[in-house]
Amino acid sequence: MVFRKTLLAVLIGSVAALAGCNSSSNDVDDKTTTLPTSDYTNIIDRAGNPDALRDYDEYDNLKYNAFVDNGAWHGHLLPADANGYGAFGGIMQVTQEYANFMSGQTFDKLHLLDKTSGNVIDLANATANIYSTPGALVQILKTDQVEVQMFLRFVTDRTSLVETKITNLTSDDLDLELSWDGELLQNAYEKPNDNGGVTTQTIAEMYPDYKRTISATDNGIKINFSDMKENWAIRNDSDAEFRVTRSIPTITAASGLTFKSVTAAEIDEHESMTFYSAYSNLHNAKEVQSETQKVQAILANPASYMNKSQARWDEYLAKGLTNAQATPEQARVGVKAMMTLNGNWRSAAGDITQSTVTPSVTARWFSGNLTWPWDTWKQAYAMAHFNPDVAMDNIRTVFQFQVQADDEIRPQDEGYLLDVVTYTKPENRGGAGSENWNERNTKPSLASWAVMEVYNALISEFDRKDDAQAFIDEMYPQLVAYHNWWLNNRDHNGNTIPEYGAAVDPAHNTSKSEGNEIYVKAWSADDLRELKWGFITAKVELLKDEPNASGQSRYKIISMDNYNTLLDNKKGFDVGAVSNGAKTATSWESGMDHAARFGEIYDLSRVNSTGDPEMDQLGRYANKKNGFDNDLTQNGKIYAYTDSSDENLAKLLDARLDWEVRFAENRTNDNSPTGTLLGFSMLQESVDQASYMYSDNTYLVQMAKLVSPGIAAEGDVKRFTDHATFIKDYINTCMFDEGTNFFYDIRMVDKHGQDSAYEKNGIMCAGKPLVERGQAPDGWSPLFNGAATQEYADRVMDVMLDADKFDASTKYQAKGISFPTASMDNPAYEANIYWRGRVWLDQFYFGVSSLDKYGRADDAVRIANDLFDNAEGMTGDGAIRENYNPETGAVQGATNFSWSSAHTYMLYRGFFK
Structure with missing residues (x-):
């Protein structure tokens, strides 16, 4: 100095x-x-x-x-x-x-x-x-x-x-x-x-x-x-x-x-x-x-x-700290969770006009006052019990930017909640600009679940009845608008079971003057502009990217027809890694980025980008399903299939179609080609979103009865009650697979893009359960939300407690954590993959809550105890982390992570009694 x-x-x-x-x-x-x-x-x-x-x-x-x-x-x-x-x-x-x-x-x-x-x-x-x-x-x-x-x-x-x-x-x-x-x-x-x-x-x-x-x-x-x-x-x-x-x-x-x-x-x-x-x-x-x-x-x-x-x-x-039965170690974890949530609380600043809670002040991409809806619902649910004013403000921050009918950018999205809001709005919204603002997608509808928890806590734990009433009076119309948006903009077949999807956004569709058409980017050694491949060639562009390690060039493939041609690939052209912005937004919208059910599985392109031949999960799947010869030959740093015959590669293509995700445009006037583009739906009805929509209806029924006169519309109670009843029947009729005893998403078209709707027990199901992509925590979402029948819940819980599938703390004694984000026998599972292996504590909490709700409380407490005992640093002085390795308990991802802390606090509060 x-x-x-x-x-x-x-x-x-x-x-x-x-x-x-x-x-x-x-x-x-x-x-x-x-x-x-x-x-x-x-x-x-x-x-x-x-x-x-x-x-x-x-x-x-x-x-x-x-x-x-x-x-x-x-x-x-x-x-x-x-x-x-x-x-x-x-x-x-x-x-x-x-x-x-x-x-x-x-x-x-x-x-x-x-x-x-x-x-x-x-x-x-x-x-x-x-x-x-x-x-x-x-x-x-x-x-x-x-x-x-x-x-x-x-x-x-x-x-x-x-x-x-x-x-x-x-x-x-x-x-x-x-x-x-x-x-x-x-x-x-x-x-x-x-x-x-x-x-x-x-x-x-x-x-x-x-x-x-x-x-x-x-x-x-x-x-x-x-x-x-x-x-x-x-x-x-x-x-x-x-x-x-x-x-x-x-x-x-x-x-x-x-x-x-x-x-x-x-x-x-x-x-x-x-x-x-x-x-x-x-x-x-x-x-x-x-x-x-x-x-x-x-x-x-x-x-x-x-x-x-x-x-x-x-x-x-x-x-x-209300759990007198918790051990000192469990109470310390409860305090750690409260400290973490309060540490991620940011006061009003910039364009955000009230307090909010971020995912992690110490993680590069989760700090500032960046606010996500999916994180917010969980954070507010937990903080309702010790810091309810911040819980309310966190929810208000998400709704501060709810899209209105006169929105200058996306008036077609009235009621929509943006995925990420930040310190300042982007320039196209009159702000000073932002590097992380995102409105390509929203998040699942657990908002009413969080609002009702805050309401109940204000009354029963803080004696603030007037504040509780004012809060649900404030929130109810906004929650109804959000609920309606799902039905208006993400329900392609109009059966009131919304799909996940992507909003109109330049990250995955062309400009309005260019037709607002979906596009993807793909690597190929073949010139995809040639007529012989079957594309509409005017909508295939060679990009300026340098060739990749495999010598492939990159193409922008525009229009839904071209995208489907790419998926079907009947002409056998070379395709490497495909970047699908709409699929990325869809997986973000679910809160489960890159989960197996969205077609995410490592293939040969991953092998060549990492140099690790074990990454060829798709090749192993095709071998098991179709007898595909997945032996690899290495030439320098590049791997290729030893048997490259058309007959062998056809088996791989057939297997790949099990993992391809198709999309459709959602438009006004019953999806008329001349209607206004509302966004894109994945042609897949997701069991977790259906389950959240079920509970959303049940909470809206409660609120409609509680709000002050004149706030709820006439008929709201009946509308939401009837919708909840239908969704519950639909989930149990259409989304449960009898052969594997589990709930799944259902594919609205088959692997070749053909309509797959069928009638069962008087209900028109959009398609069959998507068993091919394996089991994952979305399969117990009907239990967590109370939509499953007891018979089906019992069968699902048997799967959850199978040590070769989800009960990792039984399989890996004294070190494992149960409920990985893909079953351990899922073709796309690997313990370290972000959403196809690692344990996320929201899905973990949904799992133990499901066991508790449907009669397996002892197993729920055992598995929760194993988390506290086996998760690295949990009962010591380590930070609560974003996710954990299911086989070793090792910490992974962001430190001081809010939604992990929220669910850890809920576990302390509710499971050790």
């Missing part, structure tokens, strides 16, 4: 004048605080010393779990070692859509100099007691001369506050120089690489336009940042600031990325002095002006703000 000598001289010369201002007889006010204590210390490992803005683990998570609370936009770490004693300097900064570290552990570190002797009182040599509680970070540092107590709490939605108490342990008065210094991180990126080392890049190399400057303010510093956009890692405006403000007078010198502040203090023998430091992360000049005034009020009466923060956490724990 380098300062100009003239600035240091000014500091040293000014310190003496401050001594009388900072003395043991001059504490800030006469109110007192209590050093944070708790039965729940060090629940999550909060220690760390960041080396880079993007100091990542292998999954692109920030490596350390900063403490963030009260909806704030920054967090702090405990020191990783003695060098960091005296600071909570590892600061995580949330910049609109991303989170990054700003500084290492020694930033704003307190130094003590005994001016009488000239000796440094080195806190690195102190006896240290360092810990976290659910609502605070604490350091107690003791040397021969002094004890320094420091603790940090969040006191507003932009500011954290550190109380520092220095006690003179000697029998002599102490004349001290206090100083703080620090330097901003200079590395941009650090992440483990495949070679066992670490890849590092500096900010100058990676973000040369990112300018940061520290300057002095009254009794503190401010850090200014240059405007940063469109880099997928840092996003802030040029008037954003980070501020540090102290309650005692200081003199500061700052130069570039470094600073030093100095003051003097006199502490009488065996007396103490207390002062405060406020840390504020602010998005723009308006926030700077507002929060600066708040900070002055805080520093005028800091203890009261600290005590209010403590009281807030006392209330969370009192309301949230």
Whole structure:
């Protein structure tokens, strides 16, 4: 750290004048605080010393779990070692859509100099007691001369506050120089690489336009940042600031990325002095002006703000920890889940006008105030029991952007909920732009489930009946509009069983002037523009991508007819990997990205992209089904089937058709070609969406009876009741397979694209159960939602408890976690695949709830206990993760993941009694 000598001289010369201002007889006010204590210390490992803005683990998570609370936009770490004693300097900064570290552990570190002797009182040599509680970070540092107590709490939605108490342990008065210094991180990126080392890049190399400057303010510093956009890692405006403000007078010198502040203090023998430091992360000049005034009020009466923060956490724990039968370990997991959800709470900022909850503040793609509906329903359901106001606001954030009839971009989507909303709207919606906003798809309809849980909790647990009534009065019309959108825009055959699909969007269809036609991109060694392949050649374009490793070129294939020709491939043209934007949006819409039922299975293209011949899942499936010879020959780095005869490859093509997903356009006027394009439906009715639609109807019936007069339309109760009855009959009649004792999606056309509707027990089923793509958690969604008959539920539960299918904690004793996202005998299963193997705790919770609801409570508790015991870090101090390996319990994906935490909290609350 380098300062100009003239600035240091000014500091040293000014310190003496401050001594009388900072003395043991001059504490800030006469109110007192209590050093944070708790039965729940060090629940999550909060220690760390960041080396880079993007100091990542292998999954692109920030490596350390900063403490963030009260909806704030920054967090702090405990020191990783003695060098960091005296600071909570590892600061995580949330910049609109991303989170990054700003500084290492020694930033704003307190130094003590005994001016009488000239000796440094080195806190690195102190006896240290360092810990976290659910609502605070604490350091107690003791040397021969002094004890320094420091603790940090969040006191507003932009500011954290550190109380520092220095006690003179000697029998002599102490004349001290206090100083703080620090330097901003200079590395941009650090992440483990495949070679066992670490890849590092500096900010100058990676973000040369990112300018940061520290300057002095009254009794503190401010850090200014240059405007940063469109880099997928840092996003802030040029008037954003980070501020540090102290309650005692200081003199500061700052130069570039470094600073030093100095003051003097006199502490009488065996007396103490207390002062405060406020840390504020602010998005723009308006926030700077507002929060600066708040900070002055805080520093005028800091203890009261600290005590209010403590009281807030006392209330969370009192309301949230209600399971007296839970073991101490289970209760600690419940607290960890509450801490994680509150840590992912972001207060109102940018275009989002109320609080929200994000999937993970520490995960690269899930931070900022990014809000998804599917995550929101689960987060709100859990937070209803300890932080109901944030639960309500999280739901409101999703509905803030519900599409209205006069929408300028998609008026055809009235009632639609967008998949991801962000700090600022995209430019085409009049905003300042966004890198993560997404309206290609929505998410499943569990909204009413969440709203009713909040309503009931407000009444029964918080005695807030008026607030509960106001909330369902507010939400009911919006929920009905969302319900109606599914029936209007995602029900291709008009039988009131919606499909998953994709909205009109340039990511998967051409522009309106070009016909709004669906398109896909495919690699091929053949020129797909030639007439002999059967395409409409005017709608096949050669793209400018460089040939891939197999020497294939990439083509854009436009129109539904061309897409179906690609699937059927009767002419035998070469096809490698196909990128289908509509299928991607459809899988996102389900909340189960790339699940097997959406045709996702690894094939030869995956083998050649990874170099791993074991990735040929489709070849093995074709071998088992059709006798396909799936032996591979390697030529250099490229694998090919040894038997490339037409006869053998025809067996592969037939098998591939079992995994191909077809689409249809949804248009007004009964899908008339001249009707307005509403979007695209996968020609597959999904059993989970049908089940969610069933429960949505049942909850809307309840709400229609509860809302204030004039809010529900006449006939709503009958309409929703009748629809629920029909869906329940449809699911049990059409979606259960007698041969395999499980529920499945049903394909609305056969593998060759022909209509497959048939009548059964007086109901017209859209098609047969899609058994070929194996079993997965969607098969127990009729149980979770209460739509299954007891007879079918019993048979499904037998499958769920089969150790060779789903009961992995029985198969892999003392390490497995049950309910992987594909059965272990599914052709597309592999333990590490995102949605075809890994255990996701929403589907896990739906599974144990299904067992409990239909009479297998003992098995539900056993499997829940196995999760707590076997999931890596769960009962220790590890973060709750996005997903887990079903065979080993190893953590995977995002750290500090909200919906995992929500369901973990629900398990604590409901299953250990």
